[in-house]
Amino acid sequence: MNTYHNFNSYIENSIKDNWDLDALTDYKGITLQYHDVARKIEKLHILFENSGVKKGDKIGLCGRNSAHWAVAFFATLAYGAVAVPIQNEFKPEQIYNIVNHSEAKLLFVGDFVAKEIHPEEMPGLEGIINIPDYSLMLSRSEKLTYAREHLNEMFGRRFPRCFRKEDVSYHVAEAEELAIINYTSGTTGFSKGVMLPYRAIWGNLDFCLEAIGTKIPCNSPVLSILPMAHMYGMLVEFIFSFVHGCHIFFLTRLPSPAVIAQAFADIKPAIVISVPLVVEKIIRKHVFPKVQNNMVRLLFNMPVINKKVKQRICDLVLQAFGGKAYEVVVGGAALNQEVELFLKSIDFPITVGYGATECAPLITFSDYTDFVPGSCGTPVKHMEVKILSSDPENIPGEIVARGTNVMHGYYKNPEATAEVLDKDGWYHSGDLATMSADGHVFIRGRIKNMLLGANGQNVYPEEIEDKLNSMALVNESLILQKGDKLVALVYPDFEEAKTMGLNDNDIMEVMEQNRKDLNSQIPPFCSISAVKIHNEEFAKTPKKSIKRYLYKDIL
Numbered sequence: 001m002n003t004y005h006n007f008n009s010y011i012e013n014s015i016k017d018n019w020d021l022d023a024l025t026d027y028k029g030i031t032l033q034y035h036d037v038a039r040k041i042e043k044l045h046i047l048f049e050n051s052g053v054k055k056g057d058k059i060g061l062c063g064r065n066s067a068h069w070a071v072a073f074f075a076t077l078a079y080g081a082v083a084v085p086i087q088n089e090f091k092p093e094q095i096y097n098i099v100n101h102s103e104a105k106l107l108f109v110g111d112f113v114a115k116e117i118h119p120e121e122m123p124g125l126e127g128i129i130n131i132p133d134y135s136l137m138l139s140r141s142e143k144l145t146y147a148r149e150h151l152n153e154m155f156g157r158r159f160p161r162c163f164r165k166e167d168v169s170y171h172v173a174e175a176e177e178l179a180i181i182n183y184t185s186g187t188t189g190f191s192k193g194v195m196l197p198y199r200a201i202w203g204n205l206d207f208c209l210e211a212i213g214t215k216i217p218c219n220s221p222v223l224s225i226l227p228m229a230h231m232y233g234m235l236v237e238f239i240f241s242f243v244h245g246c247h248i249f250f251l252t253r254l255p256s257p258a259v260i261a262q263a264f265a266d267i268k269p270a271i272v273i274s275v276p277l278v279v280e281k282i283i284r285k286h287v288f289p290k291v292q293n294n295m296v297r298l299l300f301n302m303p304v305i306n307k308k309v310k311q312r313i314c315d316l317v318l319q320a321f322g323g324k325a326y327e328v329v330v331g332g333a334a335l336n337q338e339v340e341l342f343l344k345s346i347d348f349p350i351t352v353g354y355g356a357t358e359c360a361p362l363i364t365f366s367d368y369t370d371f372v373p374g375s376c377g378t379p380v381k382h383m384e385v386k387i388l389s390s391d392p393e394n395i396p397g398e399i400v401a402r403g404t405n406v407m408h409g410y411y412k413n414p415e416a417t418a419e420v421l422d423k424d425g426w427y428h429s430g431d432l433a434t435m436s437a438d439g440h441v442f443i444r445g446r447i448k449n450m451l452l453g454a455n456g457q458n459v460y461p462e463e464i465e466d467k468l469n470s471m472a473l474v475n476e477s478l479i480l481q482k483g484d485k486l487v488a489l490v491y492p493d494f495e496e497a498k499t500m501g502l503n504d505n506d507i508m509e510v511m512e513q514n515r516k517d518l519n520s521q522i523p524p525f526c527s528i529s530a531v532k533i534h535n536e537e538f539a540k541t542p543k544k545s546i547k548r549y550l551y552k553d554i555l
Contacts, residue, residue, distance in 0.1 A: 004202055005202060006172050006173055007077070008172065009170070010205065012078075012170045014243045014244075015037060016165045017245060018034040018219065019033075019034050019165050020033060021219055021245065022247045023037050024067035024070050024071070025250065026067050026252045027249050027263055030067060032071070038168050041075040042158075042159075042167070042168075043134075044075035046154050048079050048106075051141060051144035051147045052141065052144075055171065056080065057105045058103055058181065059076045059082065059083060060084040060106070060108065061073055061076070061083060061085050061107075061131075062086035062113050063088050063113055064252055064253070065224055068132055069110070069250075070228070070238060070242070070248070078171055080171035082181060084098065085180065085182060085228065087183075087227060087229045087230065088113055099122045100122060101412065102411065104122075105127075106125065106127050107128045108128075108129045108130075109130060111130075114128075126140050126141045134148075173198040174198065175198060175199040176408075178196070178198075181193045181195055181196070181411050182196060193411030193412070195411050200360040200404065200405045202404075203403070203404030203405040204235050204361070204362050206382065207362060207365075209244065210381065211365065211380075212236075212244075215271075215367070216271050218244055219247060220270030220271070221268060221269050222241040223248075223249050223251070223263055223264065223267050223269040223272070224237045224249065224250045225260060226273065230357075230542050231361040232273075232275075232361050235362070236273050246270070255278075257278075257281050261282065261320070268323055269322050270326060272321050272325045274330055275543055275544045276332070276335045276336060277544040279328060282320050283317070310346045310347060328348075328351070328368075329351055329365075331354065331355060331361075331376075332544065336466055336470060338470035339470075340374070341373060350371065351365070352371065354376035354431075356429055357407075359383070359401060359405040359406055359407070360405050362380045363380065363383060363429070364377040364378055364380060364385060364441045365377040375440040375441060376443055377441065378441070380405075382404035382405060383403035383404065383405055385399065385401045386399075387435045392434060393435065393437060396444040396445075398429065398432060399441065400426040400428050401427050402425045430448060431447070432445050432446065432450065443462075444463070445461065445462045449461055449462065449548060451481045451486070453526070459526050464526055465477050468528075473492045473493045473497055473514075474491075474493065474511075476490075476537070476538055478551055480554070480555055485530070487529060488528045489555075490531055490532070490533060491534045492511070494507075504533075508531075538551070
């Protein structure tokens with residue numbers, strides 16, 4: 001085990017070191033400086049203390065990304081309570097399940113969530129607090145009601161002259177102490193509560209400060225796109241950026257491609273942390289139409305001016321992300337191969353990482369200067385990674401990981417814990433991969449998604465989908481099995497088809513040609529027998545992976 005440093009001290013020190021600098025901004029809304037964050041944390045601590053919240057009590061947070069969500073999260077950890085982040089996109093029933101299962105004492109909710117939930121479904125809660133202004137939506141405790149009504153008075157008595165950076169002092173967290181219970185999106189049945197100790201959060205932060213913090217200046221602008229209730233967005237976009245003294249901008253509304261594109265242009269982030277869907281949409285909508293013409297292709301193939309053309313195109317792509325990013329980091333799922341190869345061909349600073357909620361989340365990552373196309377990096381600091389295969393370089397096997405970042409287990413679920421954590425501390429990911437001699441990991445698919453071909457060959461649907469998604473009029477796809485046949489379920493780009501004047505029959509003809517082209521590129525045992533049209537976008541998890549289980553019986 002590596003030497004652990006008290007995680008809360010990083011929050012404390014960043015606040016003191018950046019006291020008068022901008023910290024958290026709701027895009028096109030309010031801005032909190034680091035001293036404002038400290039002041040609000042202190043008020044929430046007084047509220048917790050005077051309403052009977054003890055160290056180790058669970059506090060739920062459910063709302064869209066915002067400056068006040070961030071403050072409530074840090075206040076929870078800095079007090080010594082356990083944060084239970086809940087995806088704001090979850091249905092009310094899922095929220096009730098998580099609040100009740102985690103035994104949360106308080107729940108912070110955003111405006112949208114507040115309108116959807118019914119407090120009587122969460123009988124164990126002592127109070128529900130509105131995130132925007134920390135007013136009480138519900139109080140079942142006289143102490144909580146009194147504390148909220150007299151909060152400013154209590155704060156004034158505690159700090160009669162003024163609140164200064166010397167007054168900032170947070171809970172000293174032990175390495176194995178529970179920090180967060182993060183409930184997975186739960187693609188099968190009830191989601192599991194991942195118990196993350198402080199050492200796991202610290203292990204990820206320590207790596208990010210070294211791998212990314214040395215590449216971008218302190219106090220840089222950062223755009224937070226990913227849900228903070230998901231570990232990838234929480235750790236890399238939010239916690240790392242705050243500790244590094246960055247100015248974080250939150251997209252407080254649903255991040256449509258148009259809103260994200262405008263935010264990139266306005267904020268000009270120093271680094272872009274994203275999921276593949278966002279990057280792919282920007283490239284396909286804003287870049288490919290400008291560069292995929294005969295003149296550019298001709299110039300691209302002329303050795304004499306190839307380098308200048310590459311640089312111009314690279315600058316054009318960089319502008320789509322604000323123009324100032326050191327690199328674009330993709331995680332949560334694989335980047336489409338066509339998009340990835342295009343970005344690498346113009347020497348664009350793209351890189352892909354890999355992780356799991358159970359590792360808070362990082363398992364592998366490489367800087368763009370060490371990125372190998374098709375890979376997701378090398379094992380991160382504090383972690384061991386191996387492939388359970390007789391020939392890891394050539395035969396896919398399960399990825400297992402061990403080290404500082406690994407969870408304690410699933411909350412109140414020892415059976416599920418035993419399925420993924422073995423006696424030697426290895427976390428079994430359920431993902432299949434190969435690993436090159438120099439340690440780069442190449443994801444091949446999920447064990448549970450793997451299909452068995454008619455002659456017993458292993459078929460990895462993700463690899464076929466990646467090729468199909470680059471073909472004409474394909475928005476996204478799923479490869480499904482019907483008997484011994486493989487069928488492609490495709491959600492077409494209806495918008496593009498409409499601009500081209502194509503009807504349903506025309507779309508089907510394009511898909512049939514796609515099927516033939518696809519089959520010419522893959523082994524016969526992977527051949528697609530038919531294409532079925534799906535008329536709406538596939539349902540997705542918060543990290544924008546398709547919820548495959550919803551479609552397994554659709555044929």
